[in-house]
Amino acid sequence: MTIKVAIDGPAGAGKSTIAKHVARQMGIPYVDTGAIYRSLTWQSVNANIPLDDENALAQLAEGLDILFIPDGESQRVIVRGIDITQAIREPEISGKVSLVAKYPQVRRKLLAIQSMLSQSALGVVMDGRDIGTSILPDADVKIFLTAKLEVRARRRFEEMKRQGFDVELEKVLLELEARDQADKQRKASPLRMAEDAVALDTSLLTIEEASAMVAALCEVRLKNKGVQ
Ligand code: DC
Numbered sequence: 001m002t003i004k005v006a007i008d009g010p011a012g013a014g015k016s017t018i019a020k021h022v023a024r025q026m027g028i029p030y031v032d033t034g035a036i037y038r039s040l041t042w043q044s045v046n047a048n049i050p051l052d053d054e055n056a057l058a059q060l061a062e063g064l065d066i067l068f069i070p071d072g073e074s075q076r077v078i079v080r081g082i083d084i085t086q087a088i089r090e091p092e093i094s095g096k097v098s099l100v101a102k103y104p105q106v107r108r109k110l111l112a113i114q115s116m117l118s119q120s121a122l123g124v125v126m127d128g129r130d131i132g133t134s135i136l137p138d139a140d141v142k143i144f145l146t147a148k149l150e151v152r153a154r155r156r157f158e159e160m161k162r163q164g165f166d167v168e169l170e171k172v173l174l175e176l177e178a179r180d181q182a183d184k185q186r187k188a189s190p191l192r193m194a195e196d197a198v199a200l201d202t203s204l205l206t207i208e209e210a211s212a213m214v215a216a217l218c219e220v221r222l223k224n225k226g227v228q
Contacts, residue, residue, distance in 0.1 A: 002123035003028065003222050004138070006131035007214070009145035010180045010191065012152030014202045014210055015127040018145065020073065021211035023125040026218055031068070031117045032075070033128035033135065034097075036110055038088035039066050039079050041097045051096060054103040061109035068117075089163060094175060098182035101129075107188050111135065129183050132194030140221045142197035143214055151203045152176055 003026060007019050016032055023030035040061050041051075049056045067078040076085045087093070100106060107130075114135050118124045126135060132142035147155075153173035160167045183191040193199060198217065202210045 001222060001226055002121065003140045003218060003225070004118070004123055004136050005125040005141045005143070005214075005218055006136045006139035006194070006197075007125065007127040007143045007145060008129055008131050008133075008191065008193070008197070009143075010152065010183070011176045012156040013145040013147045014155065014207050015145050017207045018202075018211045018214055019125045019127040021207070022215050022218060025211075025215045026123070026125070026222075028123040028125060029117075029120045030075070031114070031124060031126045033110075033114055033126055033131065035068070035077050035088060036064070036066060036113060037097050037101045038093055039077060039084060040064055040106070040110065041093050041100045042084055042088050043079060044100060045093070045096065051099045054105050057100055057103060058105035058109050061106045064110070064113060066113065086163070089160070089165070091165070091167065091171075091175065094179070098179050098186075102182065102186040102188065104188040129191040130189035132197050133192060134189045137194075140225065141214075141218050142194050143217070144193040144197040144199045145210070146199065146201050147203040149173065149177060 005022060007015050009015055020030050043060055043064070044051060044057055047060065049060060065080050069076045069078060076083055077088060118126060118136060128135065132139055153169060153176050156176060157167060157169045157172045160172065180191070200210060200213065
């Protein structure tokens, strides 16, 4: 029995941590689609491609050679043989990724990669901004995760400090706010909740509590599927 799980929401709502927990618990692969957009942005910056050149970005997206390698609790991101796991989390990339993600041609090319990565016989947990609305419209479980901006900024700040980045809380908050606005306002598959998604505000929950809720919902849907 397979199960497809779509987790969307703004930056810092806990999507990737919760998605990883749920994937581990269900024994199915996890695909971090934000890492795909970040990898393309990293490559564009390194290849000096102007971030307003949609055609050039789409061409780069078509040839994006990305690999996710499991690494304990998380996964490493390899592009053309280079490990860019840490590099794609740099504030420079976070600040530019929404510029790249807004182009319809780019999104179309990356949709092909995401569709391929979702084709596991076991099922998949994918997180991003348009998973429930565009990438997995037939997902068995759709979750829209939110949390107050201050809570999301604090979580992202703590996470970046743990990863060794030298950051300021205020700057992290402004960056998240700007990115959410850009992701919500773009014309091509913007950040929005699918009509059949379940909304979960994680402001007052620990990540463990939120993960347990999402995993419980997945178990229920899986059981119901078996009965149908
Ligand atoms: O999940 P993340 O914060 O790593 O995502 C980085 C950016 O990538 C996000 O601000 C917008 C873009 N993105 C997107 O447009 N669609 C997705 N499915 C995932 C990410």
